[in-house]
Structures are given as structure tokens and as C-alpha cells.
Amino acid sequence: MCNNHKNMTSTHVLSVPSAKASFEKTTIERRELRPHDILIDIKFSGICHSDIHSAFGEWGGGIFPMVPGHEIAGVVEAVGTEVTKYVVGDRVGVGCFVDSCGECEYCLSGEEQYCTRGVINTYNGLDYDGNPTYGGYSQKIVVTEGFVVRIPDGLDMDRASPLLCAGITTFSPLKHWNAGPGKKVAIVGMGGLGHVAIQFAHAMGAEVTVLSRSNNKKEEALEFGADHYYATSDPSTFKELAGRFDLILNTVSANLDVDAYLSLLRIDGTLVNVGAPAEPDKYHVFSLIMGRRSIAGSLVGGIRETQEMLDFAAEHGIAPMIEVIRADQVDEAYERVLRSDVRYRFVIDISTL
Numbered sequence: 190m191c192n193n194h195k196n197m198t199s200t201h202v203l204s205v206p207s208a209k210a211s212f213e214k215t216t217i218e219r220r221e222l223r224p225h226d227i228l229i230d231i232k233f234s235g236i237c238h239s240d241i242h243s244a245f246g247e248w249g250g251g252i253f254p255m256v257p258g259h260e261i262a263g264v265v266e267a268v269g270t271e272v273t274k275y276v277v278g279d280r281v282g283v284g285c286f287v288d289s290c291g292e293c294e295y296c297l298s299g300e301e302q303y304c305t306r307g308v309i310n311t312y313n314g315l316d317y318d319g320n321p322t323y324g325g326y327s328q329k330i331v332v333t334e335g336f337v338v339r340i341p342d343g344l345d346m347d348r349a350s351p352l353l354c355a356g357i358t359t360f361s362p363l364k365h366w367n368a369g370p371g372k373k374v375a376i377v378g379m380g381g382l383g384h385v386a387i388q389f390a391h392a393m394g395a396e397v398t399v400l401s402r403s404n405n406k407k408e409e410a411l412e413f414g415a416d417h418y419y420a421t422s423d424p425s426t427f428k429e430l431a432g433r434f435d436l437i438l439n440t441v442s443a444n445l446d447v448d449a450y451l452s453l454l455r456i457d458g459t460l461v462n463v464g465a466p467a468e469p470d471k472y473h474v475f476s477l478i479m480g481r482r483s484i485a486g487s488l489v490g491g492i493r494e495t496q497e498m499l500d501f502a503a504e505h506g507i508a509p510m511i512e513v514i515r516a517d518q519v520d521e522a523y524e525r526v527l528r529s530d531v532r533y534r535f536v537i538d539i540s541t542l
């Protein structure tokens with residue numbers, strides 16, 4: 190009867206039984222390898238603020254028990270019979286998605302995140318067979334090869350892991366909205382996403398300004414490549430920077446005074462939101478009309494672009510600044526992220542699980 194399941198892989202995971210509960214060490218089964226599947230031995234898993242929104246049930250519709258984690262770096266342990274892209278021993282990564290229809294116009298153009306059938310999230314999702322997906326706070330994961338990327342030799346595995354979400358989520362909109370020479374770009378919020386965004390925008394050739402609440406992160410912002418730094422707690426900041434930017438990338442996990450940030454855009458400028466607070470934003474339409482300005486959003490990035498981002502990071506010496514933690518420190522790490530007490534990404538050493 191259990192024939193189908195004879196080659197499933199048992200793996201230890203960190204899971205939350207219900208919204209806001211503490212993490213527990215439990216065991217789950219990863220599916221038997223299909224022809225195009227890869228079994229990955231996970232080495233490091235980053236903690237994204239999205240993990241917290243999800244594990245706290247803030248975005249609604251959470252599937253519990255939940256095993257978060259979509260910043261996965263590991264080594265190929267086994268491959269299915271028809272895998273061509275990877276061999277055992279390769280250093281690989283998995284980000285926010287593990288499958289998509291592969292046939293719609295967005296999948297065909299390499300933007301699987303916008304798949305019309307619905308992209309399958311790495312965790313807190315249901316796969317096309319209706320089974321819940323479990324993420325990277327885990328020793329092993331099975332993923333189809335099309336959703337696995339290669340970690341370039343120049344990148345350490347621990348520092349590479351946050352690039353799988355924080356990296357691509359900022360690289361993709363910066364490219365899409367043409368951050369580059371002659372462009373004035375502001376990065377709002379210097380957390381996990383923000384500190385990587387500074388490095389990418391700088392490497393793309395843009396003039397980069399960081400807008401953080403206090404002056405505490407100024408020195409590091411300049412080291413990451415920022416040209417200017419302003420504290421948003423200082424009201425004179427908004428006067429001084431009025432009408433300055435071509436592009437503002439908002440990485441903040443909470444609601445902001447959108448009108449105040451729109452006033453910092455030039456005519457035709459764009460405010461792109463990647464930060465994803467649970468509550469709706471509010472703004473006055475005159476903030477847009479008076480400067481032909483736009484508000485936009487962007488979801489992570491496609492698989493091809495994720496590979497491009499990793500190669501770009503390796504080539505330009507871009508990497509997150511991380512604090513590696515043990516598996517028994519994740520609850521505490523969540524509390525610290527909520528207090529913005531992290532420089533700038535926690536990464537779980539999965540060997541401690």
C-alpha cells in the first residue's frame with residue numbers, strides 16, 4: 190500500500206503549529222523524487238520579514254502547521270532520472286517559489302511569479318496536487334529543477350541565502366524601473382531588503398540615497414555604496430529632498446505616510462512598493478496628479494532573473510551582511526527583527542537543527 194512512499198525522505202523541520210506560536214522541532218516527509226526533482230541538503234536558511242508576517246498569520250489564510258523559509262542555500266544530494274541541469278554536489282539555491290504552470294505567457298517569459306494559474310509558494314502554499322508546501326527551516330527539500338538556481342563559486346553559502354529573496358526582490362524592480370547612471374534612486378528602510386538594495390542600485394550606477402528612520406545606520410549605508418543618507422524622523426529631510434528622485438524603492442514592513450514619500454519624486458517619478466504591510470496604504474490622488482507620478486508594486490522576480498541576480502552579485506562582490514544563528518534561536522530572532530535589531534539578516538545554520 191505504501192509503495193508510492195517507499196522513497197520519501199524524512200527530514201527535521203522547525204514548524205509553527207498555529208499563528209504566533211513558538212517554533213517546534215518536528216519531522217515531515219519530502220516527496221519521492223519525480224524525474225525532474227532535486228533533493229537538496231539545506232545548509233543555510235535566511236529569515237525574511239515575510240516569514241514573520243506569514244507565521245503570525247498577518248496576511249490571512251495561513252496554512253498551519255507552517256514551516257517557513259524561502260531563502261534556501263544547500264547542496265544537491267540526489268537527482269531524479271531526467272534531471273539535466275544539476276549533479277550531486279552542486280551548490281544551489283531555492284527562493285520564494287517551487288512550481289508554476291510553465292505554459293502561460295508569464296511563465297514562458299520567465300516571470301513565473303505572475304503565473305496565471307498561480308505560482309506555488311515555497312511554503313504556506315498548496316502544490317498542484319493540493320498538498321501543503323513546507324519551506325527552508327528544514328534539513329532537506331525536494332524541488333523541481335526549473336525552480337533551482339546555481340550559487341556561483343564566488344559567493345559563500347551562508348551569505349548567498351538571503352539573496353534568494355531579499356536579493357531578487359530588490360534587483361528585479363531596480364532593473365525594471367531602470368536604476369542606472371543618471372538616475373536618482375532612494376531606498377526606504379534599511380533592513381534585510383534595503384541593505385541589499387543599496388548595493389545593487391549602486392552597482393547599477395544610480396545615485397543612491399537611503400531614507401532610514403534614524404541616523405544609526407548611516408556609516409554602514411555609506412559602506413554599502415549609498416551616496417547620501419537621511420533620517421526620516423527629521424522633518425527637514427522631506428523639505429530638503431522634495432522633488433528629488435526618479436525612483437523610490439519602499440522596503441518598509443509597516444505603513445508609511447505615502448503622500449510624504451510621493452512628494453520626494455520628480456515629475457514622472459515612481460514609488461515602487463516591495464514592503465508588504467498587512468493594512469492598506471492611504472494617499473491623496475493629488476500627490477500623483479500634480480507630478481504625473483506613479484505608485485507601483487513588485488513581487489520577487491523570476492527564476493532566470495534570480496540566476497542573473499546571483500551572477501551579478503558574485504561579479505560585483507555584493508552580499509548581505511548576516512548574523513548566523515542556531516535553530517533554537519529563531520523565536521528570539523523574530524522578536525529582534527520586529528524591533529529592527531538585526532544587521533541585517535538572520536540566517537539559520539541548518540546543521541544545528
Ligand code: NAP
Nearest residue numbers: 238239378379380381382401402441442443464465488489
Ligand atoms: P526588515 O529586515 O524587518 O526591514 C524592514 C525595515 O523597514 C526596517 O529595517 C526599518 O528600516 C523599516 N521599518 C520597520 N518598521 C518601520 C516602521 N514602523 N516605520 C518605518 N520604517 C520601519 O524586513 P525585510 O525582510 O527587509 O522585509 C521588508 C518588507 O518587504 C516586509 O514587509 C516583507 O514582507 C516584504 N517583502 C516583500 C517581497 C515582495 O516580493 N514584494 C519580498 C520579500 C519581502 P530603518 O530602521 O532603516 O528605518
Ligand code: ZN
Nearest residue numbers: 237239354355
Ligand atoms: Zn522573503
